[in-house]
Amino acid sequence: MNTRSTHAPIIQMQNIEKHFGAVIALAGVSIDVYPGECHCLLGDNGAGKSTFIKTMSGVHTPTKGEIIFDGQPMNFNDPRDAMEAGIATVHQHLAMIPLMSVSRNFFMGNEPVKKIAGLSFFDKDLADRVTMEEMRKMGINLRGPDQAVGTLSGGERQTVAISRAVYFGAKVLILDEPTSALGVRQTSNVLATIDKVRKQGVAVVFITHNVRHALAVGDRFTVLNRGQTLGTAQRGQITPEELQDMMAGGQELATLEGSLGGTV
Amino acid sequence: MSDTSSNSTDERIKEISSFRQALIRPELGGIVGTIAVFAFFLLFAFDSGMFNSQGVMNWSIVSAQFMIIAVGACLLMIAGEFDLSVGSMIGFAGMIIAILGVTLGYPMWLAIIITFALCVAIGALNGFIVIRTGLPSFIVTLAFLFILRGFTIFLPQTIERKTIIGGIREAAEGDPLASVFGGKIFGNVFNWMGDAGIIATFQRGTRAGDPVVDGIPMLIVWAILLVIFGHVLLTKTKFGNWIFASGGDPEAARNSGVPVNKVKMLMFMFTAFCACVFATCQVMEFGSAGADRGLLKEFEAIIAVVIGGALLTGGYGSVLGAALGALIFGVVQQGLFFAGVESSLFRVFLGVILLAAVILNTYIRRMITGER
Ligand SMILES: Nc1ncnc2c1ncn2[C@@H]1O[C@H](COP(=O)(O)OP(=O)(O)O)[C@@H](O)[C@H]1O
Ligand SMILES: [Mg+2]
Numbered sequence: 001m002n003t004r005s006t007h008a009p010i011i012q013m014q015n016i017e018k019h020f021g022a023v024i025a026l027a028g029v030s031i032d033v034y035p036g037e038c039h040c041l042l043g044d045n046g047a048g049k050s051t052f053i054k055t056m057s058g059v060h061t062p063t064k065g066e067i068i069f070d071g072q073p074m075n076f077n078d079p080r081d082a083m084e085a086g087i088a089t090v091h092q093h094l095a096m097i098p099l100m101s102v103s104r105n106f107f108m109g110n111e112p113v114k115k116i117a118g119l120s121f122f123d124k125d126l127a128d129r130v131t132m133e134e135m136r137k138m139g140i141n142l143r144g145p146d147q148a149v150g151t152l153s154g155g156e157r158q159t160v161a162i163s164r165a166v167y168f169g170a171k172v173l174i175l176d177e178p179t180s181a182l183g184v185r186q187t188s189n190v191l192a193t194i195d196k197v198r199k200q201g202v203a204v205v206f207i208t209h210n211v212r213h214a215l216a217v218g219d220r221f222t223v224l225n226r227g228q229t230l231g232t233a234q235r236g237q238i239t240p241e242e243l244q245d246m247m248a249g250g251q252e253l254a255t256l257e258g259s260l261g262g263t264v
Numbered sequence: 265m266s267d268t269s270s271n272s273t274d275e276r277i278k279e280i281s282s283f284r285q286a287l288i289r290p291e292l293g294g295i296v297g298t299i300a301v302f303a304f305f306l307l308f309a310f311d312s313g314m315f316n317s318q319g320v321m322n323w324s325i326v327s328a329q330f331m332i333i334a335v336g337a338c339l340l341m342i343a344g345e346f347d348l349s350v351g352s353m354i355g356f357a358g359m360i361i362a363i364l365g366v367t368l369g370y371p372m373w374l375a376i377i378i379t380f381a382l383c384v385a386i387g388a389l390n391g392f393i394v395i396r397t398g399l400p401s402f403i404v405t406l407a408f409l410f411i412l413r414g415f416t417i418f419l420p421q422t423i424e425r426k427t428i429i430g431g432i433r434e435a436a437e438g439d440p441l442a443s444v445f446g447g448k449i450f451g452n453v454f455n456w457m458g459d460a461g462i463i464a465t466f467q468r469g470t471r472a473g474d475p476v477v478d479g480i481p482m483l484i485v486w487a488i489l490l491v492i493f494g495h496v497l498l499t500k501t502k503f504g505n506w507i508f509a510s511g512g513d514p515e516a517a518r519n520s521g522v523p524v525n526k527v528k529m530l531m532f533m534f535t536a537f538c539a540c541v542f543a544t545c546q547v548m549e550f551g552s553a554g555a556d557r558g559l560l561k562e563f564e565a566i567i568a569v570v571i572g573g574a575l576l577t578g579g580y581g582s583v584l585g586a587a588l589g590a591l592i593f594g595v596v597q598q599g600l601f602f603a604g605v606e607s608s609l610f611r612v613f614l615g616v617i618l619l620a621a622v623i624l625n626t627y628i629r630r631m632i633t634g635e636r
Pocket of ligand 2: 049050051
């Protein structure tokens with residue numbers, strides 16, 4: 001990917017710190033993400049990945065550090081601000097409502113309305129049409145727009161959530177462990193979806209603790225460990241074994257620093 | 265719809281017959297129940313007077329009462345919460361109207377407006393506490409069940425030294441707002457039907473020649489309007505989608521930008537509003553307020569809603585279903601009376617049908633979500 005030299009980063013996180021009382025969840029983490037790249041955020045459980053992306057999506061305000069979005073310093077006070085700016089997050093478990101139809105889920109929080117006699121009503125026809133179309137683009141064949149999300153597989157649910165975010169104009173798409181509960185085939189569907197989305201010019205932040213999933217779609221890789229970043233590596237500059245070692249605690253940090261090529 | 269399903273052959277999605285799919289809807293229990301109940305009483309109590317003009321009006325009024333509180337309870341339950349204080353709220357609202365309008369001599373319209381404002385504010389307080397503390401609404405509103413009932417007994421006893429305040433009809437004479445709750449409409453139509461011999465008329469006395477049923481009480485009008493309002497709000501508006509989402513999974517809804525707290529708060533207020541409509545119609549009809557009014561109404565509302573197909577866990581249900589649940593209630597309660605069956609058996613019926621409905625709903629839920 002050579003987008004880096006031609007584009008400016010869409011979002012820059014600079015020396016982000018987050019303290020929860022006495023717990024230092026993030027101790028100065030910096031990354032930047034470019035449009036059209038898939039930036040993988042790796043790390044073991046408790047490394048601070050979720051906390052980090054929550055500061056990115058406006059759930060937490062950082063204790064210290066700066067967020068620069070589209071060239072402007074940003075202060076998100078709640079997730080809605082971030083969403084309106086174009087930062088969308090797909091959470092692993094909390095993205096879809098099983099009892100509701102795909103089309104109602106797709107437009108949840110962004111319902112299209114039409115005016116009848118001065119009153120505004122939910123434009124169900126439009127919602128149904130768009131949902132069917134977007135799902136077909138992502139390779140999901142629905143029985144109908146009224147099909148409940150509960151009947152979809154975990155991977156399909158992730159795909160619905162991702163295509164929803166993209167449809168509503170996400171410039172940065174954050175995926176928090178979208179593959180960790182999925183089987184092989186569903187995982188490859190989600191990875192294929194990530195690839196499609198990236199090719200549309202969306203900046204993807206892909207969180208995982210699975211090195212193989214990361215290497216399958218990632219352009220760059222940042223490893224978090226105990227609230228600190230161990231550096232960002234480009235695709236092709238790092239082997240799966242090295243990534244794995246970094247996640248495991250950076251015992252081989254000294255040897256790795258050389259191979260990271262000064263991108264730390 | 266049919267063309268998309270024919271050209272998409274995903275082997276993981278089993279074909280579901282259109283008949284079975286038509287069954288997967290929240291109103292199923294309500295529709296089946298309504299047909300069964302009417303069939304039963306038409307067969308066994310047709311000659312009892314249940315289906316002449318008076319009889320129809322009789323069970324229609326009772327059903328309409330159930331409907332008014334069921335609409336509020338239904339939307340609230342779909343939004344993921346309960347309100348156990350509905351019954352006490354009914355008693356409380358009626359008593360406040362009586363104290364303001366009779367004891368303190370306020371104009372009735374003012375008494376009604378103040379009462380509505382007070383009740384909706386208490387509904388908001390219920391919602392506020394639930395949202396702020398994160399406690400189950402079951403507990404919070406149970407507390408208000410006792411608090412409101414306590415005041416409903418305490419206030420008239422302290423002020424008037426009795427627990428029933430009468431004289432409301434006299435105080436409401438000619439009041440424009442009071443007639444919105446206590447009046448009747450279509451009197452002319454009923455007069456005409458009486459003259460034409462379609463419905464029964466009084467044979468003797470000062471009202472000889474007048475129809476026995478002389479109009480549609482505003483109570484029924486309120487019930488119909490609230491059902492239409494609730495149904496349209498839930499299924500045809502953006503806010504309706506938010507109600508489903510808030511009850512289905514509040515976290516997911518919040519993540520998608522749905523103002524879950526606001527939705528829940530408004531539904532608590534709407535439930536209180538419905539209870540207040542019920543109470544106002546009731547005191548206008550009876551002409552008095554009693555400290556024991558509305559007892560157990562919260563459970564009857566919840567049962568009607570569950571018969572109507574709503575899940576107790578929230579996120580799924582139907583206002584039309586709840587209205588059918590209320591209709592079933594009204595018809596059975598009054599039907600047993602017409603059929604001369606011991607009225608205590610109504611409670612047995614309630615328990616049995618509640619159990620049947622919950623089991624059916626669980627089954628429907630599994631069909632929808634594909635869980636096992
Ligand atoms: N709201 C919070 N309050 C206190 N501590 C928190 C909070 N959120 C996260 N933490 C702590 O921050 C650390 C990083 O957690 P998290 O970001 O969820 O890790 P990951 O997503 O990488 O598994 C953990 O030690 C966790 O206990
Ligand atoms: Mg996490």
